[in-house]
Amino acid sequence: MRHIVGMRKEPNELGLLLRHWRGVRGTSQLELALDVDISQRHLSFIESGRSAPSRQTLTGIVQSLDIPLRERNAVFLAAGFAPVYSEAPWNATEMQGITRALDRMLRQHDPFPAIVMDRYWNVLATNQSSPRFFGSFIDMAARTGPRNMLHLIFDPEGMRPFVVDWETVARSLIQRVYRETVGRVLDERTHTFLDELFAYPGVDASWRLHGSVGPAPDLPMIPMGFNKDGKVLSYFSMVTSVGAPQSVAAQELRIESMFPADEETEVFHEKWMSV
Secondary structure, three states: OOOOOOOOOOOOHHHHHHHHHHHHHOOOHHHHHHHHOOOHHHHHHHHHOOOOOOHHHHHHHHHHOOOOHHHHHHHHHHOOOOOOOEOOOOOOHHHHHHHHHHHHHHHHHOOOOEEEEOOOOEEEEEOOHHHHHHHOOOOHHHOOOOOEHHHHHHOOOOOHHHEEOHHHHHHHHHHHHHHOOHHHOOOHHHHHHHHHHHOOOOOOHHHHHOOOOOOOOOOOOOOEEEEEOOEEEEEEEEEEEOOOOOEHHHHHOEEEEEEEOOHHHHHHHHHHHHO
């Protein structure tokens, strides 16, 4: 069952949501009731609409099921409560502390690319090196609309022709989409996003099976290589997220920082970016 937030109101939408999330987590009524310290009978009545939960009980349920913050708001709304977690955008005034930290991290990562993205890999901000790096391969200004890192890598008219062993890289990125979903759940928009990626030529439907991609020899990660003027530049990325987020935007933000995977790439890159 896919994400049901935003669907037409049902007579007992709260019950539908709670059963959905129990199914996602593989949790029985008894297991959830014991974890929340309520009776199974009470939980059953809540799911059937025969009983209305208190805010405290509902908070215990969403925490036990590890429901992502955006979807927790939908649960509270279905129960007749106001949303708990702010859904203000990532650059709202209330996010100033986090955005200042993001700006600092981006600046300090120059001359290597660093990119702030949302949960769907849409680019929200970059450091100065990122557009210089990708713009040295393709005309970034010609790409209209919101910039998305995976569309950039998968698109034959984007970075794809410059990616070494593109199929291995693409498979590993598909696996990352599954692995890094917020709350370990594929919502409706993520399903749509994956469908868009699988619509590109050369993307095999079998990659949905999450088959493993073997590591590179003698390396602890899968590097991403780029052909630059006949030379292969090899990078890997590290992902940073907000610890203990208490707003939707804070939970969904992450920084992707690229690092050289070998000394030769590091030396070449620093000289290249200094020109």
